[in-house]
Amino acid sequence: METKAAVIAIIVNDIKASTEVNAVLHEYNDCIIGRMGIPYRKKNISIISIAVDADQDTINTLAGKIGRIEGVTAKTVC
Numbered sequence: 001m002e003t004k005a006a007v008i009a010i011i012v013n014d015i016k017a018s019t020e021v022n023a024v025l026h027e028y029n030d031c032i033i034g035r036m037g038i039p040y041r042k043k044n045i046s047i048i049s050i051a052v053d054a055d056q057d058t059i060n061t062l063a064g065k066i067g068r069i070e071g072v073t074a075k076t077v078c
Contacts, residue, residue: 001055005033006078008063012046014071021072025050028062 012018025032031054038047052059059076067074 003031003053003055004059004078005051005053006059006076008050008052008059008066009075009077010046010048010050010066011073012048012071013073015044015046017069017071018046020069021048021066024062024065024069028052028054028058031058031062 010021012021025035031052033051033053035051036049039045040047052062054062056078059078063074063076066072
């Protein structure tokens with residue numbers, strides 16, 4: 001199956017959700033190229049960008065799992 005590069009932008013509005021976000025990212029670590037996380041203390045949120053190389057179904061599944069976590073928003077750019 002053909003793979004593509006994509007970026008998943010994640011906003012963690014509830015810091016308690018960080019553990020669950022990290023668990024999902026660990027589950028998909030084989031397709032993650034890199035990760036950058038920035039704590040934005042002024043707004044009490046975390047901003048995370050994930051660069052991935054995977055097939056479209058895997059990218060959609062990963063972003064969907066993260067986006068379903070309460071207190072978290074995820075958007076994908078392919």
